Amino acid sequence: GESVGLHLPTLSVQEGDNSIINCAYSNSASDYFIWYKQESGKGPQFIIDIRSNMDKRQGQRVTVLLNKTVKHLSLQIAATQPGDSAVYFCAETLNTGTASKLTFGTGTRLQVTL
Amino acid sequence: DSGVTQTPKHLITATGQRVTLRCSPRSGDLSVYWYQQSLDQGLQFLIQYYNGEERAKGNILERFSAQQFPDLHSELNLSSLELGDSALYFCASSAPNSPLHFGNGTRLTVT
Numbered sequence: 001g002e003s004v005g006l007h008l009p010t011l012s013v014q015e016g017d018n019s020i021i022n023c024a025y026s027n028s029a030s031d032y033f034i035w036y037k038q039e040s041g042k043g044p045q046f047i048i049d050i051r052s053n054m055d056k057r058q059g060q061r062v063t064v065l066l067n068k069t070v071k072h073l074s075l076q077i078a079a080t081q082p083g084d085s086a087v088y089f090c091a092e093t094l095n096t097g098t099a100s101k102l103t104f105g106t107g108t109r110l111q112v113t114l
Numbered sequence: 115d116s117g118v119t120q121t122p123k124h125l126i127t128a129t130g131q132r133v134t135l136r137c138s139p140r141s142g143d144l145s146v147y148w149y150q151q152s153l154d155q156g157l158q159f160l161i162q163y164y165n166g167e168e169r170a171k172g173n174i175l176e177r178f179s180a181q182q183f184p185d186l187h188s189e190l191n192l193s194s195l196e197l198g199d200s201a202l203y204f205c206a207s208s209a210p211n212s213p214l215h216f217g218n219g220t221r222l223t224v225t
Contacts, residue, residue: 034213043116043204043216044157089157101147101170102214104157 008087010109019077023090023105028071030092034102035064035075038087047075047088077110085112117141118217120205126223132193135220139186139207145169146188147214148180152201163188195224 013019025033031052036044050057050064050073057064063076073090087109091102117140127133139146148160159172163182174180177195182188192199200223206214 032211036216041218043118043206043218045116046213046215049213101159101162101172103159106156 008107008109010111012111012113013080014113015080015082017080019075019080019084019110021075021077021088021108021110023073023075023108025071025073025090025092025105026103027092027094028068029094030103032093033064033066033073034091034093035062035073036089036091036104037084038089038107040086044089080110080112082112082114085110116215116217118205118207118215120203120217120220122220123218124221124223126225127195128225129195129197131195131224132191133195133222135190135192135203135205135222137188137190137205137207137217139188139205140215143207143209143215144186145208145210146182146186147206147208148174148188148190149204149206149216150201151204151219157204160190192222197224200224 034049035047037047038044048059048062048064050066055066061078065074087107089107090105093102119138121136125133144165147162150158160174161180162170166182177193180190202219202221204216204219206216208214
């Protein structure tokens with residue numbers, strides 16, 4: 001499939017290690033944040049979301065942390081697997097119900113080595 | 115599988131031509147969004163429709179237009195195509211206050 005963002009920042013981690021992907025968002029008024037995973041040739045896939053009234057949310061092997069003071073979002077992946085290799089995007093929005101367009105970050109490429 | 119269907123998967127056309135990209139949202143989702151993804155620009159929001167009406171507009175060129183039909187499917191029309199329009203075009207759908215779910219995109223190549 002077509003490579004997305006050939007010049008993206010890249011994070012290389014060994015299989016089994018934990019991964020931390022960071023994102024700085026732009027709009028202090030944003031109140032809803034989402035992490036997406038994009039594999040080659042596919043569309044962005046929803047991983048986990050968090051609302052601004054929370055600072056941490058956990059899913060299966062993933063945790064999102066939100067620091068509104070410094071407008072920072074991170075995605076932690078526990079026990080990283082080869083199938084986690086992809087480009088990861090954070091997205092922010094000011095959720096107004098029916099009009100909630102997402103603004104995406106530039107993305108980080110995660111490479112999992114064996 | 116996100117439940118969002120986009121056709122065609124690939125499209126190759128010449129400069130100056132017009133194309134139509136099609137999107138079927140997830141069952142029950144009233145909102146449809148169009149995004150453009152190029153190698154140097156990332157995911158750029160183009161336009162959003164909610165239940166047939168335009169709800170939000172992003173960096174969409176005047177040569178581009180979209181609509182959402184009564185059955186909630188959407189079409190993105192790109193006209194007077196230029197080489198720089200070559201990109202992946204994604205459609206997404208959502209329910210209110212819920213995350214967007216994306217299709218697998220249409221890869222447009224303008225030659």
